[in-house]
Amino acid sequence: MARTRSGSAWAWRWRRNPLRRRSDVVEAWIVLAAWLVALVGGLLAGLVTADTVMRDLERQRAERRPVAAVLTGRAPGPTSARSTDDGRVWVAVRWTTPDGAVHTGRTKVRPGMASGTRITLWTDRQGRPASKPLSAGEAGFRAVWTGMLVATGTAGTVFGGAQLARAGLERRRLRQWDDEWARVDTRRGGKTG
Structure with missing residues (x-):
């Protein structure tokens, strides 16, 4: 029985391959960038938001x-x-x-x-x-949850944008495949070779 290399199947867009198209490489970069931006951007947005909320609630506790x-x-x-x-x-x-x-x-x-x-x-x-004003525990809880919501929203927005870009690439690939098929389909009068 032949063994397949399923562990490296996820990286097929990065390897040299005669079937790999330029849009496959672009899509791979989009996915990689989306993951990086979602992780780093979401984390930073969440931390900044949590810090801002916590400082605002501490200011309220000090002023009221x-x-x-x-x-x-x-x-x-x-x-x-x-x-x-x-x-x-x-x-x-x-x-x-x-x-x-x-x-x-x-x-x-x-x-x-x-x-x-x-x-x-x-x-x-x-x-x-x-x-x-909220107690220190309540303020911490609110700051953490607000930060988590912002981090999740940021990551979701980035992933949504990446999916839109990937959908555009897929539409482009389908048009290219349709054009290529129309060119080589002999049943419709196309020429082979």
């Missing part, structure tokens, strides 16, 4: 401060939008920033809270209400 706030009105009762919301309702509040300035605004609280109730409100550097 909890302040004591007082409800200036009674919070309304529960709404019927509980399935699409977190169940909290908007209410007017008043707070004093560390520099002594008194501010008013609106924030979300549990339904039915009485006027005058003290709550903790998170504010940004300008004293405006802001969301509570």
Whole structure:
């Protein structure tokens, strides 16, 4: 029984071969470049994105401060939008920033809270209400997942572009084969030799 070299079949486009066309070599380079760009580009894009997200979340943690706030009105009762919301309702509040300035605004609280109730409100550097910053663990988790999504998206975009280029080469090869077949097909009046 004859043995075949199946281990080297994947590299047939790189070896000298009378059946190898120029488009086969171009396709091999496209595939190699796509793999390299997808791996290196995806990794770099993911790392840069994760670092950027992490720095932004650390900046938020450093800038946001909890302040004591007082409800200036009674919070309304529960709404019927509980399935699409977190169940909290908007209410007017008043707070004093560390520099002594008194501010008013609106924030979300549990339904039915009485006027005058003290709550903790998170504010940004300008004293405006802001969301509570993520903990270090939550920030790390979000940064890693965002980096992974960007890396995957980058690699997918590169592979998609390579597949489009390969599809164009395949269409070109099929046209060339059709032209060659029409030239040599004796049944259609072509000439051999």
